[in-house]
Amino acid sequence: LSDVTIPDTVTQIGDYAFNLCIRLQNLNIPDGVTVIGPGAFSRCIELTAVGLPKTLTVIGDYAFSGCHALAYITIPNGVTSIGDYAFNPIVRNLPDEAITVVEGSVAAKHIAQFR
Numbered sequence: 353l354s355d356v357t358i359p360d361t362v363t364q365i366g367d368y369a370f371n372l373c374i375r376l377q378n379l380n381i382p383d384g385v386t387v388i389g390p391g392a393f394s395r396c397i398e399l400t401a402v403g404l405p406k407t408l409t410v411i412g413d414y415a416f417s418g419c420h421a422l423a424y425i426t427i428p429n430g431v432t433s434i435g436d437y438a439f440n441p442i443v444r445n446l447p448d449e450a451i452t453v454v455e456g457s458v459a460a461k462h463i464a465q466f467r
Contacts, residue, residue: 426452427459434462
């Protein structure tokens with residue numbers, strides 16, 4: 353399983369849904385998804401790219417924790433809640449230009465605590 357496209361009918365990605373899918377490399381999450389549950393993609397160590405939809409509002413604890421191969425992160429402005437360690441330790445290793453968030457947003461505050 354290296355490429356995943358979540359169907360347009362999905363609105364939430366469940367807790368630990370793809371946890372430890374170590375071969376997962378590319379992920380396309382469609383508009384309409386509002387919640388990514390805790391640990392949903394944790395330890396997907398080969399995940400290099402993920403598109404987060406504009407409709408996303410919640411990113412659960414450890415959602416992308418341990419996804420060491422991620423090359424960039426863009427967190428939509430509509431995200432109002434980011435769980436503990438959602439992107440840990442990724443944000444420590446990425447250069448500033450590889451992280452896109454809206455200044456003053458929930459995402460910007462979350463990212464700042466790990467930089």
